[in-house]
Structure formats: C-alpha cells, structure tokens
Amino acid sequence: xxxxxxxxxxxxxxxxxxxxxxxxxxxxxxxxxxxxxxxxxxxxxxxxxxxxxxxxxxxxxxxxxxxxxxxxxxxxxxxxxxxxxxxxxxxxxx
Numbered sequence: 520x521x522x523x524x525x526x527x528x529x530x531x532x533x534x535x536x537x538x539x540x541x542x543x544x545x546x547x548x549x550x551x552x553x554x555x556x557x558x559x560x561x562x563x564x565x566x567x568x569x570x571x572x573x574x575x576x577x578x579x580x581x582x583x584x585x586x587x588x589x590x591x592x593x594x595x596x597x598x599x600x601x602x603x604x605x606x607x608x609x610x611x612x613x
Contacts, residue, residue: 520572520573520574520575520580521572521573522570522571522572522573523570523571523573524569524570524571526566526569526571526579528566530566530571530579531561531564531566532557532561533578533579534564534566534569534571534579534582535557535560535561535564536557537579537580537581537582538560538564538582539553539556539557539560541582546560562594563593563594564584564592564593564594565590565591565592565593565594567590568584568585568586568587568590568591568592569582569583569584569585569592570582570583570585571583
C-alpha cells in the first residue's frame with residue numbers, strides 16, 4: 520500500500536464507492552437509491568483535495584479529504600442533493 524495525492528479521473532468511481540460505503544447510513548437518510556447517491560458523490564468531490572491509499576494494483580482502498588481556507592474535498596450543497604433526488608419537470612427546489 521502507498522499514499523498518493525494525484526489520481527486519474529477514471530478513479531472517481533472507486534472514490535465514490537468508498538465514500539458511499541463509509542457514509543451509507545447518513546447518505547441513505549437523504550438519498551435512498553444507491554445510483555443516485557453515487558452520482559451526487561461524484562459531483563461533490565474535488566479529487567485534487569484528497570489523499571488516496573492505493574494497493575499494489577493501483578486500486579484505491581482508502582480516501583482522506585482535505586479542507587483549506589479556499590478549497591475543500593467535499594463540495595456538498597444541500598440544494599444539489601435535493602435537485603438530484605427530486606428532479607421532476609416543472610418542479611423547482613427553492
């Protein structure tokens with residue numbers, strides 16, 4: 520295992536799965552469907568602000584998100600969650 524901070528964009532799905540599994544109970548309180556939850560997670564993360572544990576095959580096995588005064592690993596906005604969860608033509612989330 521090694522720790523890296525530079526990843527390829529094709530690893531976003533692995534990161535999203537790890538975060539989903541780690542926070543499943545909290546996420547399921549808002550978003551019941553796993554596919555929708557993973558889509559929201561993919562949108563909200565900033566991979567440049569993370570450190571990643573990778574195995575010998577370069578698969579991501581752990582994630583640490585960092586936060587600075589100007590940037591964050593998590594770009595979570597409740598409005599975005601609600602829009603993704605309740606998308607419907609003609610409905611507006613306020």
